[in-house]
Amino acid sequence: xxxxxxxxxxxxxxxxxxxxxxxxxxxxxxxxxxxxxxxxxxxxxxxxxxxxxxxxxxxxxxxxxxxxxxxxxxxxxxxxxxxxxxxxxxxxxxxxxxxxxxxxxxxxxxxxxxxxxxxxxxxxxxxxxxxxxxxxxxxxxxxxxxxxxxxxxxxxxxxxxxxxxxxxxxxxxxxxxxxxxxxxxxxxxxxxxxxxxxxxxxxxxxxxxxxxxxxxxxxxx
Amino acid sequence: xxxxxxxxxxxxxxxxxxxxxxxxxxxxxxxxxxxxxxxxxxxxxxxxxxxxxxxxxxxxxxxxxxxxxxxxxxxxxxxxxxxx
Numbered sequence: 001x002x003x004x005x006x007x008x009x010x011x012x013x014x015x016x017x018x019x020x021x022x023x024x025x026x027x028x029x030x031x032x033x034x035x036x037x038x039x040x041x042x043x044x045x046x047x048x049x050x051x052x053x054x055x056x057x058x059x060x061x062x063x064x065x066x067x068x069x070x071x072x073x074x075x076x077x078x079x080x081x082x083x084x085x086x087x088x089x090x091x092x093x094x095x096x097x098x099x100x101x102x103x104x105x106x107x108x109x110x111x112x113x114x115x116x117x118x119x120x121x122x123x124x125x126x127x128x129x130x131x132x133x134x135x136x137x138x139x140x141x142x143x144x145x146x147x148x149x150x151x152x153x154x155x156x157x158x159x160x161x162x163x164x165x166x167x168x169x170x171x172x173x174x175x176x177x178x179x180x181x182x183x184x185x186x187x188x189x190x191x192x193x194x195x196x197x198x199x200x201x202x203x204x205x206x207x208x209x210x211x212x213x214x215x216x217x218x219x220x221x
Numbered sequence: 222x223x224x225x226x227x228x229x230x231x232x233x234x235x236x237x238x239x240x241x242x243x244x245x246x247x248x249x250x251x252x253x254x255x256x257x258x259x260x261x262x263x264x265x266x267x268x269x270x271x272x273x274x275x276x277x278x279x280x281x282x283x284x285x286x287x288x289x290x291x292x293x294x295x296x297x298x299x300x301x302x303x304x305x
Binding site: 060061064068096097102103104106107108109110111149151152153176 | 233237240244289290294295
């Protein structure tokens with residue numbers, strides 16, 4: 001995997017791009033490359049992370065405007081080719097707004113911005129994102145969001161359950177998400193969106209390493 | 222070309238909890254207002270737009286509403302249109 005390169009997308013307002021790059025390069029020795037949102041050339045990256053933050057200031061709705069960036073337009077072919085895309089927090093919001101994942105993220109039930117560590121049950125390892133996290137069934141990751149309440153209609157929820165597309169569920173649902181959902185994948189499993197921040201849990205000195213495997217899974221074929 | 226003033230109203234669907242509306246309802250009751258049965262908060266977007274007649278403009282606004290102004294997974298929209 002010497003030449004494997006993960007593209008970390010930078011939108012105006014991204015603020016976790018450097019964290020993701022630090023975690024991948026510093027903790028996992030995986031090469032990264034920042035991709036400006038106006039770029040549509042994805043030919044020299046092997047996987048992509050849409051990081052957390054407030055793309056375009058979250059104007060209109062979270063992720064609504066980022067959806068129209070040239071890079072997101074180019075993502076369709078990238079995803080269809082089976083390459084892996086990870087959307088974290090605002091990245092998850094962008095993936096739902098752009099239709100790569102179903103549902104939507106809305107304001108937390110209690111209106112608080114929640115910054116905390118949460119326990120998560122691994123529900124599905126579709127796509128291999130959570131395989132062998134030291135064989136844990138439950139992991140602990142940080143969350144930091146004001147609009148992280150996952151919402152979808154009952155038909156979509158049934159589809160998510162039936163097709164094992166729910167990757168993570170909150171143990172103590174902090175934001176009112178439908179069915180305690182914290183992260184989902186697409187049907188193929190190569191796109192994962194989640195509200196918790198794995199890149200903030202990659203070193204014991206900052207509170208844990210449960211995020212490492214998810215980021216390492218970017219290099220899976 | 223005709224010019225139109227369009228007011229688009231975007232609201233969370235009735236089935237989607239509106240925490241901001243609930244908080245504002247609670248504050249309204251604390252203020253002493255009586256009889257509030259429900260309170261929900263939406264957005265109003267004002268657009269001035271040119272087009273060849275109302276039908277063409279409605280098509281443009283429908284596209285904008287469906288693809289940008291509202292997320293139809295969670296929101297409904299309606300709009301009014303006035304020829305200037």
